[in-house]
Amino acid sequence: MDLTRSAAEALDAADPLAGFRDRFAGVDDGLLYLDGNSLGRMPLETPAALARVAEQEWGRGLVGSWRSWIDVGTRVGDVIGTGVLGARPGEVLLSDSTTVDLYKLLVAAADARPGRDVLVCCADDFPTDRYVVAGVAAARGMAVREVPADVDEGLDPAVLYAALDERVTVVVLSAVAYRSGALADVAAVTSAARAAGALVVWDLSHAVGAVEVDLAANDVDLAVGCTYKYLNGGPGAPAFLFVRRELQEQLRQPIWGWFGQRDQFEMGPAYDPAPGIDRFAAGTPPVLAAAAVEVGARLVAEAGIGRLAAKGRAMSALLVALADEHLAPHGVALASPRDGARRGAHVTLAHPHAWQLTRALVDRGVVPDFRTPDRVRLGPAPLYTRFVDVWDAVDRFRALLQDGGWRAYPEERTRVT
Numbered sequence: 001m002d003l004t005r006s007a008a009e010a011l012d013a014a015d016p017l018a019g020f021r022d023r024f025a026g027v028d029d030g031l032l033y034l035d036g037n038s039l040g041r042m043p044l045e046t047p048a049a050l051a052r053v054a055e056q057e058w059g060r061g062l063v064g065s066w067r068s069w070i071d072v073g074t075r076v077g078d079v080i081g082t083g084v085l086g087a088r089p090g091e092v093l094l095s096d097s098t099t100v101d102l103y104k105l106l107v108a109a110a111d112a113r114p115g116r117d118v119l120v121c122c123a124d125d126f127p128t129d130r131y132v133v134a135g136v137a138a139a140r141g142m143a144v145r146e147v148p149a150d151v152d153e154g155l156d157p158a159v160l161y162a163a164l165d166e167r168v169t170v171v172v173l174s175a176v177a178y179r180s181g182a183l184a185d186v187a188a189v190t191s192a193a194r195a196a197g198a199l200v201v202w203d204l205s206h207a208v209g210a211v212e213v214d215l216a217a218n219d220v221d222l223a224v225g226c227t228y229k230y231l232n233g234g235p236g237a238p239a240f241l242f243v244r245r246e247l248q249e250q251l252r253q254p255i256w257g258w259f260g261q262r263d264q265f266e267m268g269p270a271y272d273p274a275p276g277i278d279r280f281a282a283g284t285p286p287v288l289a290a291a292a293v294e295v296g297a298r299l300v301a302e303a304g305i306g307r308l309a310a311k312g313r314a315m316s317a318l319l320v321a322l323a324d325e326h327l328a329p330h331g332v333a334l335a336s337p338r339d340g341a342r343r344g345a346h347v348t349l350a351h352p353h354a355w356q357l358t359r360a361l362v363d364r365g366v367v368p369d370f371r372t373p374d375r376v377r378l379g380p381a382p383l384y385t386r387f388v389d390v391w392d393a394v395d396r397f398r399a400l401l402q403d404g405g406w407r408a409y410p411e412e413r414t415r416v417t
């Protein structure tokens, strides 16, 4: 691989997605923003979309606007589902947070497998996922099997398969591991779990908008995910959930709210879940926030997930090669799978002083994030990051290691990392 800056410029010149960068705010401020996997950039269209909902639909339309707002969850859900995730219409709902959606689908799946009493999750999965699994298990008197995973290489499927038996009801797993970026084999895990009589709830938070998920082709049953990462839906944007069409009528989620009710405005005496994906809704959808998600998801769909994933692989391959060349001599080690086919779109590097390095990088105009115990995570979101940004970020990282400027930063961590 040619590791010169001009080679990176040539990759940008040939990039079919290059034009999308100009549709985001703040891209000309010189900042090397490599944290799109934590909070995506703001699309330029978003403020106007929010203003339209606020000024016209709310300001003038008032309560009458509920005629169009009422199905915002399924409408934006379909943009994500059919445009980005390879789902069929009516299989994705925008609602609540990832944490709450995971809870809803986990309980619904566990209820559908009576007699089984074990939940499986990965010991290195994102905290909220492990906590929700532990909470559901505690409430229902179930056991949790936390399968160990290598923090850099991800979960070995053989280890997971060994944990599957006739007691297992639901497996919760991230398609892309938040720390290392390790990519799971979604189709293989789903079918192995099914063969053991269990359902998998996939967490797509670090996958959606970054890698091809192909829910239908991979025969996925259940999934949840974030919209404020690679979908650029904005801080606190509502999450989405996916339930395969054939399963919808068999499942009941535990939050019996009026938005999941059949004939909602009949205001009937008893809960009777709506047919289809609507039954997985609980309360009133966040209409304003959904407008921002719609803008972000449409941009991702327009770019095309195949092209985005290809660019993500190319950028992370460049990042790994540059890190090997320029950072490894200073004690920085790759903490992601080396095989590009086994990675999502972000790359993680390990160094004993990762926290101080992260703070110093931010002050030098490079924004990664820190993850415990000693990781710098770099997420060059393919929709608006240039190859040359990756090159410049590694160059500034190298200079920082060489001049030791990070030593001036305190070792104590701040509340948000």
Ligand SMILES: *Cc1c(COP(=O)(O)O)cnc(C)c1O
Residues within 6 Å of the ligand: 097, 098, 099, 100, 126, 128, 129, 174, 178, 203, 205, 206, 226, 239
């Ligand atoms: C970001 C992320 C979440 C966030 O959940 P919220 O409920 O939106 O706070 C959950 N799971 C994973 C794997 C994530 O990466």
